[in-house]
Amino acid sequence: MRRSPAGFRPVVVAAAAAGLAGCDGPLSTLDPAGPAAATIAGLWWAMMSGGIVLLTIVMALLAWAFLRPGAGRTTSPRVWLAGGGLVLPAVVLTPLLLAGLWAGERLLARPGVPGIVRVDVTARQWQWDFVYPDATPAVSTNVLHIPVGRPVDVHVTSADVIHSFWVPRLAGKIDAIPGHVTVVRLAADRPGVFHGVCAEFCGTAHAHMGFTVEAHAADAYEDRLRRLGRNTR
Amino acid sequence: MTQAARITPPRALLLLVAGFVVWSSAFVWLYGGLSVGCAFGWDRITLAGTSALRLGLLLIWLVHVAALGWLLAYSRAVRQAGRSPPFVTTAATALTVVALIATVWTGLAIPATTLCI
Ligand SMILES: [Cu+2]
Numbered sequence: 413m414r415r416s417p418a419g420f421r422p423v424v425v426a427a428a429a430a431g432l433a434g435c436d437g438p439l440s441t442l443d444p445a446g447p448a449a450a451t452i453a454g455l456w457w458a459m460m461s462g463g464i465v466l467l468t469i470v471m472a473l474l475a476w477a478f479l480r481p482g483a484g485r486t487t488s489p490r491v492w493l494a495g496g497g498l499v500l501p502a503v504v505l506t507p508l509l510l511a512g513l514w515a516g517e518r519l520l521a522r523p524g525v526p527g528i529v530r531v532d533v534t535a536r537q538w539q540w541d542f543v544y545p546d547a548t549p550a551v552s553t554n555v556l557h558i559p560v561g562r563p564v565d566v567h568v569t570s571a572d573v574i575h576s577f578w579v580p581r582l583a584g585k586i587d588a589i590p591g592h593v594t595v596v597r598l599a600a601d602r603p604g605v606f607h608g609v610c611a612e613f614c615g616t617a618h619a620h621m622g623f624t625v626e627a628h629a630a631d632a633y634e635d636r637l638r639r640l641g642r643n644t645r
Numbered sequence: 646m647t648q649a650a651r652i653t654p655p656r657a658l659l660l661l662v663a664g665f666v667v668w669s670s671a672f673v674w675l676y677g678g679l680s681v682g683c684a685f686g687w688d689r690i691t692l693a694g695t696s697a698l699r700l701g702l703l704l705i706w707l708v709h710v711a712a713l714g715w716l717l718a719y720s721r722a723v724r725q726a727g728r729s730p731p732f733v734t735t736a737a738t739a740l741t742v743v744a745l746i747a748t749v750w751t752g753l754a755i756p757a758t759t760l761c762i
Contacts (some may be wrong), residue, residue, distance in 0.1 A: 513757070513758060
């Protein structure tokens with residue numbers, strides 16, 4: 413019986429487990445909890461599928477070359493170069509480009525959508541301050557409250573260096589740039605607590621610059637903002 | 646004796662990179678033009694049935710495509726004149742074709758996608 417080198421199997425299992433562990437957990441983009449994150453996850457799966465298609469074709473050709481040496485010799489080098497270097501990537505990458513453009517259009521925070529909630533965010537070393545203009549003077553730090561099922565436009569800026577606002581299960585990243593306001597639209601399609609991080613290195617405590625997003629049902633959300641407002645006063 | 650006739654004019658070497666220099670110029674002008682145009686609100690000015698910004702970007706694109714068309718004709722003429730090594734002029738022509746395709750490809754999104762919000 414042939415044996416694989418000692419320790420090979422545990423290493424493979426450990427590597428696979430470490431890789432797959434990234435697919436789950438509070439910061440997983442593959443476990444979306446809202447429409448924007450779902451669009452991004454869909455694009456990720458489309459890219460993954462395209463990558464698998466390309467890898468499969470290339471590996472099949474490689475196996476063919478190994479198992480039937482010389483079988484491809486009847487085809488001219490020109491056909492191999494144009495087919496493998498231009499046609500194959502174009503056929504796979506063009507649909508992926510279109511999917512990317514389509515996803516990008518869907519993620520834009522277009523005005524005029526009914527029921528938009530606005531939140532103003534200021535990032536600073538090393539915390540997140542949230543202001544709720546619809547419910548002044550409500551403010552909160554490192555916990556963002558949003559209503560379930562409504563589009564939330566997060567207006568992001570920074571008080572010092574560049575940070576990046578990222579709640580992987582709800583939306584994509586947006587940079588927090590001093591002197592600028594950038595906007596990302598997110599939405600949660602269920603109540604719950606979602607984790608966010610700073611996604612741009614911003615100093616020694618960057619790795620600890622996390623925050624949470626609490627998505628509440630409509631009544632609970634109004635109630636929460638009223639309480640926040642009272643605390644501020 | 647034919648050595649003198651085969652000396653590479655520096656121009657032929659420049660032709661190797663010229664196509665992609667034009668492509669990168671198109672890229673930078675489109676990228677910068679979009680950002681500057683959005684900052685100044687040129688997307689809100691209507692011109693010839695579309696926004697002034699989209700029209701401007703299309704113009705930038707067309708100028709670069711036209712420049713590459715001219716460059717392609719020029720590098721083919723240099724190749725046919727046969728005063729430079731055939732490898733250099735053939736490679737220059739091929740690279741210009743690739744740069745032309747890349748530039749056309751880059752600009753195809755201009756009419757279709759959202760400029761500013
Ligand atoms: Cu930060």
